Amino acid sequence: MDATALDDKEYKELLEAVRFVYGYDFTEYAESTVKRRIVHFMNTHRIGTPSALGKMLLRDEPLFEEFVQHLSITVxxxxxxxxxxxKLRxxxxxxxxxxxVIKLWVAGCATGQEAYSMAILLKEAGLLERSIIYATDINQRSLQTAKKGIYPLDGMKNYTKNYLAAGGQGEFSRYYAAHHAAVLLDRSLHDNIVFSPHNLVTDRSFNEFQLVLCRNVIIYFNQRLQEKVLRLLYDSLCPFGYLGLGDKESLFFSDKRTNFEEIDRKEKIYRKIK
Incomplete structure (x- = not known):
């Protein structure tokens, strides 16, 4: 089965059932992406129809958690x-x-690498001890991974390359300890991060921040939902606070674009001005 074979009526009924029972709303995510991921999930589990999938999800909570994991953005x-x-540096x-006191929000933090990157940036600027990084995601399994701060060793070569290109000050290896095929990030990076569930679609602002990062998340939403989330991010920023978006995202078509000053067009960094 491929995504084009997924009936629109069954697709909408499935998402409505998920929203009604579990409170997860995927109805305004980019349809092509969600359909593709649903079909992949069905094929992996050998489930023949969306209605059969719906029935299984509504009675099998562990399967539903896996389904949310599959639909959520974790790259x-x-x-x-x-x-x-x-540029942030x-x-x-x-x-x-x-x-x-510095408060940051990493919205849609997935498995936590972005939050730990910010902790390193703050540490090297001498600011980590007076900072609180709130890292949130819809995906509970991803948050569990993030809290542990344990990642595959084979990713460290690429992470080190990124760190140095980002202006890293010293050896990246000082931030982790290797154990067999995995690495454990240094405890000092954990101490100022609060990992917590938050749904950008349904939940409200919960604090006021000097910097909000929401990178490579809203690209998966339709225009209406993008506007809703951008309003949430705007409401979460203090006056003259900074917003960072992903490289394929922009405020250009947003109603909120006049409320921000463009700090760096290429890197999608903005500052709230009104």
């Missing part, structure tokens, strides 16, 4: 898009240094 790495982090860190 990430440390210092992904190094030039973005280099050069432009945003000096501004954050002016605050007595």
């Amino acid at each position: 990430t790495e440390m210092f992904r898009d190094p030039s973005f982090y280099k 050069e432009i945003v860190m000096p501004q954050l240094a002016t605050y007595p």
Whole structure:
């Protein structure tokens, strides 16, 4: 079965059932992406129809958790898009240094690499001890991985390359200890991060932040949902707070574009001005 064979009526009924029973709303995610992932999930589990999938999800909570894991965005790495982090280091860190307490929100943190990257950035700027990083995601399994701070050893070569390209100050290896085929990130990076569930689609703002990162998340939403999430991010920023989006995302078509100053067009860094 491929995504084109997924009937629109059955597709919508499935998402409505999931929203009604579990409170997860995927109805305004980009349809082509969600359909493709649903079909892949059905093929993997040898489930023949969306109605059969729906019945199984509504009575089998572990299967549903796996389904959410499959639909959620979990592709990430440390210092992904190094030039973005280099700009944060050069432009945003000096501004954050002016605050007595620094609050950051990494929205859609997936398995946590972006949050730990920010912790390293803050540590090297001498700001981590007075910072709180709130890292949130819809996906509970991803959050469990993030809290542990344990990642495959074979990713470290790429992470090290990213770190150095992002202007890293020293040896990246000082931030982790290798154990067989895995690495454990240094405890000092954990201490100022709060990992917590948060649904960008249904939940509200929960604090005021000097910096919000929501990178490579809203690209998977339709235009209406993008606007809703951007309003949430706007409401979560303090006056003159900074917003970082992914390289394929933009405020250009947003109603909120006039509320932001473009700090770096290429890196999609903005500052709230009104």
